[in-house]
Amino acid sequence: MPTNLPPEYFKIEEQYRAAKTPGEKITCLDDMLSIIPKHKGTDRLRGDLRRKLAKLKDAAQTRKKTGRQESAFHIDKEGAGQAVIIGHANVGKSSLVAALTNAAPEVAAYPFTTWTPTPGMMLIENIQVQLIDTPPLNGDYVEPELTNLIRRTDLVLLVVDLQAYPIQQLEDTLAFLEERRIVPRRIRDRYTSQLRVISIPLLVVVNKNDDESSDGDFEVLCELIEEDWQMVSVSAKTGRNFDRLKQAVFERLEIVRVYSKPPGKEPDLSSPFVMKKGGTVEQFAGKVHQDFLANLKSARVWGSATHDGQMVGRDYVLQDGDVVELRT
Ligand SMILES: Nc1nc2c(ncn2[C@@H]2O[C@H](COP(=O)(O)OP(=O)(O)OP(=O)(O)O)[C@@H](O)[C@H]2O)c(=O)[nH]1
Ligand SMILES: [Mg+2]
CATH class of the missing domain: 1.25.40 (Serine Threonine Protein Phosphatase 5, Tetratricopeptide repeat)
Structure with missing residues (x-):
């Protein structure tokens, strides 16, 4: 360059x-x-x-x-990843998007408030992840485009209400997805014989766990549900466990943050390049600049390498937090 x-x-x-x-x-x-x-x-x-x-x-x-007219259901992906929030009416989907992002979808005490999706950006440490609020799935009519939005996304956040038949809500929502040939990535193997099944990473979010007094209910819920979904319990109202939720979203997106370091200078740790887990030095170089990709002579890595500033090859797999110095 x-x-x-x-x-x-x-x-x-x-x-x-x-x-x-x-x-x-x-x-x-x-x-x-x-x-x-x-x-x-x-x-x-x-x-x-x-x-x-x-x-x-x-x-x-x-x-x-x-x-x-661009459909409201067609939302361009933005940021380091996209997560679509789905679930029954009134579980707090809009409240979560309002509390976690810059967006302000309508929240109301009665069900079936949301009719169109609303995207917002959620900050996780130094990256932005797009969250999309959607209409409820248990109504008489579900917009087919909502299914397409789910099929295209990087992560599904399936929200249930701890205070209102959460097991039923979870089962219903999983069944809704399965009928549309969408299955959670974790259990993809169970559907190998079926054609045209698409698997999406999924995180179950148990909302309305406002304080310690309902932690017991959450524990009981975990015991009653056979599948180990590794659910996260939060409160959109009080912000309880939002850190855990963000951490879980980051992990399920299966991404890593890698920082570029110009020779002789410090890396800018506030603006990482985001890559899929398993990404190599070569892919990183392509993200930083086409010139680097074409003319890459050497790369040094701080972080995952055995020693600081170690020289690595083009196919070296980078880890979250790595700092890379590319030379052409
Ligand atoms: N106690 C408590 N109430 C909550 C919480 N999150 C949402 N609510 C309440 O639940 C009701 C429904 O919230 P919404 O965010 O509108 O729910 P929704 O899932 O978007 O509902 P629909 O758009 O109808 O599908 C509102 O009265 C919220 O104030 C929470 O964490 N704790
Ligand atoms: Mg809503």
């Missing part, structure tokens, strides 16, 4: 990586292009950015042209 870029460039590049909408990304790319000095050394970078910009603008244009 050219070394003589102005410091503002890196600031905007960071904003670009954090950008959530195509519109924000386009603005950042425009800004980056306008401040890069124009000479031979930056040819490739400018070309790269222009290609990205053209792609985003093309996509925006196509969306406009089709003229079709």
Whole structure:
């Protein structure tokens, strides 16, 4: 990568990586292009950015042209992963999204409040995960598009109400999914003979465990449910166990955070690159910059390596928290 870029460039590049909408990304790319000095050394970078910009603008244009009203159920993925929150009416799905994200879906004491999905971003340490509030699954009519939203997602958060027949709610919701050929990843093996079954990581969230007085109810629930779902009990009302919930979401997403370290400098620990578990140095290089991928000469790793700054090969598998120095 050219070394003589102005410091503002890196600031905007960071904003670009954090950008959530195509519109924000386009603005950042425009800004980056306008401040890069124009000479031979930056040819490739400018070309790269222009290609990205053209792609985003093309996509925006196509969306406009089709003229079709975008369905509320079509939600672009944003952040390090997407989790769709599902369950019966009144279990607290909207309350969870309201409490955990920047979104403000309607919450009400009566059932069947939510009719359309609402996305929001939840902060887990230094990454953002998209949570989507959805309409209840136990009504007379469930929008077929909701099934598609679930099929495409990275993680399902199946919410039940500790204070209102949670076992029945759990069984009903799992049956709803199974009828639509969606099964929890953990028990995927039981469906090997069936074609077209899709498995999605699933976390059971037991809501309305507001204080210690209902911990006993949760323990009883765990004993009564045969399958070991490793449920998390929370309270959307008091924020109880939100840390545990976030930790569980992070684990189920099966992602790792890896930090880039320019030679001779400190890594920026506030802005990780997020990769699927099992990702290699080579994949990391591709995420940081195409140039690194093409011209990677060596990589050093701090964290999972046996000693700090160890030289590793392209196929070295990175772990959560690793710091990597790439050299071309
Ligand atoms: N005590 C208690 N009440 C809660 C909690 N979470 C939600 N509630 C209440 O439960 C009711 C339903 O909450 P919502 O968030 O609207 O539930 P929902 O699952 O989105 O409901 P639908 O949109 O109808 O499917 C409201 O009265 C909330 O205040 C909780 O953790 N503890
Ligand atoms: Mg709701």
